[in-house]
Amino acid sequence: MVSSPVQYSLIVILDIESFGRRTDPDQTWLRERLRTVVARALDAAGIERPPMEDRGDAVVLLLPGAVPKTVLLGGFVRALEHELREHAYDHTGDRTMRLRVALHAGEVGRDATGWVGADLNTAFRIADMEPLRRALAEAPGAVLSLAVSHVLHQGVVRHGHQGLGTEEFAPAVLTAKEITGEPVWIRVPGHPRPPGLLPPAPPAGPPRKQVATLPVAHGAPPAAGNLGISAAHVSVVGVGVNHGTVGQSWTTSAGPAPDAVAALHHELAGLRAELKEARSLRQIDDFIFRAAEDELGTAERNAAARDDEGRGRLLRALMNLRGLIADSAALAGLVATVTQLIQQVRGQA
Template identity: 30%
Template sequence: MPQYSEAEFRSIVLVDVASFSDASRRFLGQLAVHRGLEELLERAFDEAGVGWHSCEVEDRGDGKIILVPPNIPRIRLADQLWNRLLAGLRRHNAVHSDAAVMQLRVALHAGDVRQSPNGKVSPAINFAARILDARDAKSLQAQTNSTLGLIASEDFFRDVIEHDQAAEPDVFRQISVVVKETSTVAWLRLSEPVQATASNGTSDGAGEQSANHVEESIGTEVRWSTDSPANKDALKREALAKVLAGHIRASQRRDPYTSLLIHLDGEWGSGKSTLLRFLSTRLQSADSRGRNRSHSSEKSRQNSDFLIVWFDAWQQSRMSPPWWALLTATRSEIARDRGWWARRWFRIKETWARVRRSGAPYLLALVLLVLLAGGLGFSILQVARPAQPWAEILKILAGIGVVLSVLWAGAKVASRFLLWDSARGAQLFEQYEPNPMLEVSAHFDWCLRQSRKPVVFFIDDIDRCKHPYVVELLDSIQTLVRDAPRMQGNCYQQTPAAYFVISADGSWLRKSYEIAYETFGSDLSPTGGSLGYQFLDKLFQLTVPMPALGATSQNRFLGSLLGVAESETESDIEVARDEINQAIGDDEAVLAAISGLSPNDRGVVAEDAVNALFAPETQIHTEHALRKFARLLPPNPRSTKLFLNTYSILRAVRTLEGGVVNADTLALWTIIRIRWPRIADILRQNPEAIKGIREPLWRSELLPDDLHPLTEDEDLQQVVAHDNGGPLTPMSIRQCCGNA
């Protein structure tokens, strides 16, 4: 059994070389740094009155553990040692190449140390190592490019530095230390100033401490941020894009002839356009990250898995009818996806297809053009009577030129007005064609069959358009995609599916339909939805709510804008990631692995948790567990599919927000969302209103009068008070909505 000496109170100095193992620092550079560090420390300690050879030193390669004799005053480590270390570093860096340049972090602490045959044993040394590894210290030193950073423990600062102005206590700043199991504060001094705007007061709580950490680090110069869609993911939008891309790919594999309409539901500024950008990248095998969508390279487009058609509804809203702008964008992208010659051949085929659909008017126009051009050419030949042979040749060429010019110009004009090659031509086509949308739908199908890959439409900014255009565009989309397969000649020909992802504020879409059909009144459906809810329910197969920006996410987002990293408990995170990987196949075990983490750490592993939840084996387990709720759904296949799809999306969104919601409770909330959407919106805005459903005495106070009869629905009462996951409470509803 090893023998330990009596505890001896020692001053503890830990030294670490920043980026010692960086890939740019090769072996000879590391040797130069190691040798220079030894020489620098020996000289600095001796000059500071702390005899180097009287200290016990343990070499750690990229640093040192130094135990100072008890008889050495601790103040020498704070005032004189700082100056000598900084002077030595500047001398060393001035005469060495970049590979041997040093940045040092030094930690100061004091405590009991015991000696054993195998080395030193001391919680104080362990604590000093934790504050030396503080994330705040590293980030601030990197931010200021400081040659030297001195980190004093709270006790060392209060007992030694604070009482001696020679140690310059006013230049120290308080930082948070969250490393492994240690969570505390320390005091940092840097050789280069940090432009601080906050005081060094101590925080009273973890959330406030995190906020102070961000505030203290922003300085007086803050980078300007634009309102354009982001290329860098700071809010877990890319993880959600991965889930949606997987859903689209799975739908395309299962049934390549059934179209899918997805609604990204969120208010202005909630990140819908950013999510579309990440989804576009996920649906393409080629790396188009960071490129402007309208300038993606031809090679990138040709190597992608899907053909992406971007449609900015607000920009196109001045072009009427909407189907023409959508069809024009479709054929343009299909053409761009081809090589030069193939692109021209597609244009010719597409024009001929429109000629066939336009029929007699265009052919009659062409006949008249030929007659007109021929007449002009004949007139030129008769009027001109040259005397020389070369003039005869010029006469013939002039006649041919006139004929071709008239034919070309006339064909262009005719195509614009008779082949709906312009917005005005599309309007004329609607007026004289008995059933224009049947021909438009058939041509849309033809274009989809010409595409070499599945087509995905991204409809953005529709919630900036006027209400009539919103309804007209959505009706056009429904007409174009819902009737396939259509009759082609004398037989049905299956058309590849078209996939639409429409980003818009759901309340704007609902209001547009209610205004357009206001003559029908505001009668509710039996499930409590107005006309707007009913139209959207028929239009979309999947509605994806944008993740809420809670306090933790907002702090992290603000920190990313300011260039300040959040503190993470690395040991807890690694343990959680291991547990998540082991729990694949069991969604409840995945959620249990993250439930014990702090909100910030939960956000760090959220993407890992979502990947585990959407692993095929976990999905099978989830679907099996949800079967017990089948009796709460309407008895039709569509409701069952909608329930499973909506549950999976809500689970992904809530997990990415850092929330942990009981699976059965989330299933009940999903049923309310798909069966009673207006009830769900009221509960989302005011979770306390659940009392009005469960207790009749609260109805008049918490719920609109027109919903009172619906609250007596036995099905609704059964869902709210269900044994599995219920009864629903204001807190559980907040968790399901991301508002907890």
Template identity: 40%
Template sequence: MSVGELGGVTERWVPRGTCAIFACDIASFGDASRTDDVREIMREAMYRHLDEGLRAAGVGLEKRYREDRGDGAMVLVSADVGTEPLLTTAVDTLRAELRRYNKAAAEVAKIRLRVAVHTGEAHHDGNGVVGTAVNHAFRILDAQPFKDALNESGMALAVVVSQRVHDDVVKHGPGLIDPDEYRRIDIAVKETEGAAWVRVPGAGSRPMAPSGSEVVQRPPDPVAAAGDVPRAGEPPFPPEPEPVPPQAVFEVVNAMCEVPLMATEQGRNQVMRIVRGEISGAVPRQSETRMDVYAIVTTCLDYPGGLGELLAAIKGLAGEPMAVLRLEQTIARVLPRL
């Protein structure tokens, strides 16, 4: 049932068959160091950023049904949306929003989020949704190897997909999906045993440590420097990059807004078509020029080499007039390590 006005009462879509299941929860939500006030702030932020991610993926209120889960949420999405935008645009936008939230939040209020995506039959019985697919989504969400993957990564978000989603969607690499970013884990939760597939956005190209008895043999890299070899006990993921000072970001945004190409929506759209889809698809685009440029810059900073890629696209389309040269000089001055 889609959203519509009938006699002044707004109806909502509810699942009655095949749909996508997008479940998430906040890691260590019940930590004793957190008060109820802090948990309330975290829940509000989670729901706000979850909504932003889903909207960016084209999932409006008329195509989703939501249930609260205390330390998380479950969203069921109409089958006509497709799974690919949930795994790419929704997840990457959610990650970018969490990065910005965590940068400003106190340590006790920072959010680390686990996300599970599954597809299958679900039905609303008047009190909530029921279905084996719903149960399975939460089993893979609660799987210990998945929790370990997030904890070991040091990242703010990780996503796990069911074997069905992997076989039907991920392994074929449609749209912005890169199958090589996923690795298999074995799960055993309650009555559920089987496999699932984990992706940790932003973890870089370094492979995740295998779980359980899984052993991966790789030949040594003859050109790897000794300093690049991880020591025993080190996490398999690189640490989160150091946060960029807000003032530096504002200076870059100011300089970028002075480039005529970036002062128009059409120009910004042309630039973002050149930037790789992983980045452009994660930008929460805004209608106002400065806010849109800010969203583009901060999202590019989430990805290694992202800002340089953006600058190269601007230079390629705008040439090298003085405004572009000033932008390049500003970036070199305030963000020398990039």
């Protein structure tokens, strides 16, 4: 019998990977360590610690609905990743701790033995779903995989708030017991796409019409002044030729101009220097600095990219960089610079 009224809550499930293969002493130690890691992440994100319900290899948090969802999805997830990486520096083997994290929101009640509710059950199903397990298993350098329910993705993530890693989420489908075909969104921080997830199938449609094309000769452009053909009209039914003087032009694939690439490299070098100074002044910690340097390296490697994939990597790196430093008031100038660079890259696309 429910002894308290149901109320809207943010539901957080944190599940230790490969917990069952550890010895009893290691399991006991990891359970205590998990509670410490979560408490520190909550403190770092400015979220008041709620009661934690222990479910063996997992911890359940119910946060008040008034907690900003952007803080939970942004600051808390970043702080949790930081704490897990700090743990990984000192502990390996059977004391390694990597987490599957599920975030959901809904109505939860409490009875004499604990929390109850359909939305809580859904959160547990999300934390246990195979795509989330596979995403973490196939990302050996990661410390957590994150799954967000469709309701949180639609309400918060898809709007692209800073620091949420919106571009890194990919869809998956939850089918478990009473749930069939429920959309869930998965992210592995630092990966442009969660490892192990199959790309979505292209939408079905009518077969594309085959269009005849003329072969293109490679090599140097022909000399100016050719006579005899002014235009060639190609279609699936034939080729028409008009007589006259040819006018020809030669273009390269779209991409940033060399001076724009040089300017971007200059800006990135300046950002790297300012980040080093921020670390020396303790405005950012070592983890944020290393993560920011990784994003800068990705941006530098793709600064001159001409293809959509390379430009996408450049843009994601800049957006990830902005997310890493967005919460520091002391780095407002750097955030503004990165935002301007993002706008410039988008303008060149």
